Amino acid sequence: MAAGESSNDLASLRAEDLDIDAEESYEEVFKKPELPTVSIEDDDVPMFPAPNSAQRQAESSRDVSTSKSQRSMLARELLSSKQKPSVPSRGTSLGLQPPTSTPPTRLNVPGRNKVALQPGCSPLDWARIKNTTDLRVCNILIQGGVTSLLRVTPSELKQHNTRSDAWTALEGKIYNISPYLRFHPGGTDTLMRVAGRDGTRLFYLTHSWVNIDAIIGPAMIGVLIPEHS
Numbered sequence: 001m002a003a004g005e006s007s008n009d010l011a012s013l014r015a016e017d018l019d020i021d022a023e024e025s026y027e028e029v030f031k032k033p034e035l036p037t038v039s040i041e042d043d044d045v046p047m048f049p050a051p052n053s054a055q056r057q058a059e060s061s062r063d064v065s066t067s068k069s070q071r072s073m074l075a076r077e078l079l080s081s082k083q084k085p086s087v088p089s090r091g092t093s094l095g096l097q098p099p100t101s102t103p104p105t106r107l108n109v110p111g112r113n114k115v116a117l118q119p120g121c122s123p124l125d126w127a128r129i130k131n132t133t134d135l136r137v138c139n140i141l142i143q144g145g146v147t148s149l150l151r152v153t154p155s156e157l158k159q160h161n162t163r164s165d166a167w168t169a170l171e172g173k174i175y176n177i178s179p180y181l182r183f184h185p186g187g188t189d190t191l192m193r194v195a196g197r198d199g200t201r202l203f204y205l206t207h208s209w210v211n212i213d214a215i216i217g218p219a220m221i222g223v224l225i226p227e228h229s
């Protein structure tokens with residue numbers, strides 16, 4: 001047997017075995033199986049019964065305009081029609097619906113002692129005022145118009161203990177807390193407890209997470225120095 005004949009026999013055997021049409025290309029024969037695809041846009045409801053089913057024919061020939069099955073069929077037809085409603089649905093194709101109830105109101109958390117602040121005294125209001133107002137000027141002017149940092153002794157600090165003129169020392173820095181009183185989430189009275197004295201310990205005992213500089217940094221007017229220096 002010649003080598004060429006053997007090769008031809010083998011080729012025809014393979015084609016028969018695999019039931020391959022010689023005209024078909026490799027891609028057509030061995031194409032990848034089509035995988036089912038999921039479209040998140042596809043929210044059409046399949047029509048049931050099928051449009052040309054006997055069940056549907058029987059339904060339509062009957063004159064029972066108010067029957068439950070017809071109403072349900074009409075509803076499905078409406079849903080499955082390509083015409084979209086003029087008002088877009090708020091649901092998603094995954095069946096997730098937005099919450100219809102109002103969000104829960106903030107609960108009183110035990111151990112927290114925030115007070116109800118006056119209108120215009122929210123933390124955001126304070127942030128705006130803090131960044132647009134010179135919080136040091138009034139007190140420094142009282143001290144003689146000095147715009148540099150003051151050197152304040154404990155006895156001098158003690159004299160600034162009224163609401164209109166309240167200073168406190170925090171970590172060695174002196175702050176004018178008068179403008180902040182109305183904005184303090186813990187209330188005016190609690191903040192006044194540190195007026196005229198070193199409030200560092202009380203501050204950190206109450207809220208160690210609060211960043212002093214971020215809240216009242218611009219209200220810093222001086223540094224605390226020892227009494228006899």
Ligand code: HEM
Binds near residue numbers: 112190199206212216
């Ligand atoms: C200049 C000093 C102070 C500053 C800048 C300050 C700032 C703040 C800030 C930003 C909050 C809100 C904290 C939060 O939302 O988590 C707060 C809450 C509070 N502060 Fe102060 N504070 C000062 C001094 C004090 C002092 C001396 C006391 C107590 C004697 C005090 C008592 C409170 C209380 C009770 C709250 C409510 C805490 C809570 O959420 O339960 N604060 N303060």
